[in-house]
Amino acid sequence: xxxxxxxxxxxxxxxxxxxxxxxxxxxxxxxxxxxxxxxxxxxxxxxxxxxxxxxxxxxxxxxxxxxxxxxxxxxxxxxxxxxxxxxxxxxxxxxxxxxxxxxxxxxxxxxxxx
Amino acid sequence: xxxxxxxxxxxxxxxxxxxxxxxxxxxxxxxxxxxxxxxxxxxxxxxxxxxxxxxxxxxxxxxxxxxxxxxxxxxxxxxxxxxxxxxxxxxxxxxxxxxxxxxxxxxxxx
Numbered sequence: 681x682x683x684x685x686x687x688x689x690x691x692x693x694x695x696x697x698x699x700x701x702x703x704x705x706x707x708x709x710x711x712x713x714x715x716x717x718x719x720x721x722x723x724x725x726x727x728x729x730x731x732x733x734x735x736x737x738x739x740x741x742x743x744x745x746x747x748x749x750x751x752x753x754x755x756x757x758x759x760x761x762x763x764x765x766x767x768x769x770x771x772x773x774x775x776x777x778x779x780x781x782x783x784x785x786x787x788x789x790x791x792x793x794x
Numbered sequence: 795x796x797x798x799x800x801x802x803x804x805x806x807x808x809x810x811x812x813x814x815x816x817x818x819x820x821x822x823x824x825x826x827x828x829x830x831x832x833x834x835x836x837x838x839x840x841x842x843x844x845x846x847x848x849x850x851x852x853x854x855x856x857x858x859x860x861x862x863x864x865x866x867x868x869x870x871x872x873x874x875x876x877x878x879x880x881x882x883x884x885x886x887x888x889x890x891x892x893x894x895x896x897x898x899x900x901x902x903x904x
Contacts, residue, residue, distance in 0.1 A: 684837070711890075722798075722881070723838075723894040730890065738891065770837050782828065782840025783892070 683707075686771050686786040693793050699758040701789050703771030711774045712754035713783065714738075714746065716767040723770065729754055761793045796821045796886045800895035807902050810871045815880055815898045818864040823887025827865050829858050830881040832897070838881055872902045 687702035705712065711730050715723040715738075725738030727746040735746050743765060747755045754773075758765055768790050772783040801816045819827070826845055830838035842851040844860040851858045855876060857868045867880055879899045883892040 713891075715894075720896055722896040723883075725891050728891065772837070782830075782843065783838075784840070785837030787835070787837050 684771055684773055684784050684786040686769075686789050688789050689787065691789060691791045693758075693761050693791065695762060695793055697758075697761045697793075699761050699791065699793075701756040701758075701769055701771075701791070703754045703756070703786055704752050705754075705773040705784070706752065707773060707775070707784065708751070709773035709775050709784075710751070711776070712748065713772040713774075714744075714754065714756045715770045715772065716740070717770055717788070718767050726756065758791075761791075763793050765791065766793045767791060796884070796893050798882055798884055798893055798895035800880075800882050800898050802898060803896070804899040805901070807869075807872055807900070809873055809902055809904050812868070812870045812872070814869070815867040815900070816864060817867070817882030817895055819882075819884045820863075821884045821886045821893070825885040825887050825889075827860055828883040828885070828892060829856075829865070829867055830883065832879045832881055841880075869900070872900075874902050874904055876900065877902045 684705045693699050713728040714726040717723050729735045729748045745757045768788050770788045771786040774783045798819045829841040832838040842858045847862045849860050855870050859866050879897045881897045883894040
């Protein structure tokens with residue numbers, strides 16, 4: 681069974697901390713995505729990557745950065761966590777960037793910044 | 795601006811009571827419309843992709859349809875295990891990303 685694994689289900693961090701969210705996929709997908717999900721707003725794209733060391737900004741990249749050193753791993757970095765970054769973070773991967781065959785999502789990381 | 799609006803926000807049904815969820819969209823050059831199911835505490839699970847007006851896809855009690863302005867997810871004789879949040883997403887022409895709606899929370903009671 682194909683999987684996207686996010687390293688933590690729940691995280692609590694302090695304002696100003698540097699936070700790393702890790703995502704690993706075992707499907708040899710080229711494309712990986714980071715979304716955040718907030719009530720009433722749906723999923724919003726933060727960053728995506730279509731190849732190792734390649735990245736593109738999504739709709740809300742401010743305050744975030746990403747790293748993709750290996751094909752299977754895509755990391756989201758909060759440089760200096762703030763309370764407005766409290767959210768559910770979802771990682772996804774796909775064979776096709778268009779998601780024609782559907783994105784495969786991880787179970788999410790619920791981040792609370794206090 | 796590309797936009798996806800889902801209605802209703804929440805829907806409560808009795809087991810066996812059929813209904814439809816709506817996804818209306820404005821997008822420049824639709825490349826695909828996607829439906830996902832999301833259970834509490836889990837990531838979204840892919841259900842369907844629709845590409846052109848008039849297309850229909852079915853899976854068990856679910857049927858998705860597409861027009862030029864909207865998509866419907868029809869649920870026939872739902873069961874409690876169909877309770878979930880259903881998400882709609884569109885891919886605009888020329889973009890390698892999906893734009894999601896806020897979802898419809900469906901609760902099916904015995």
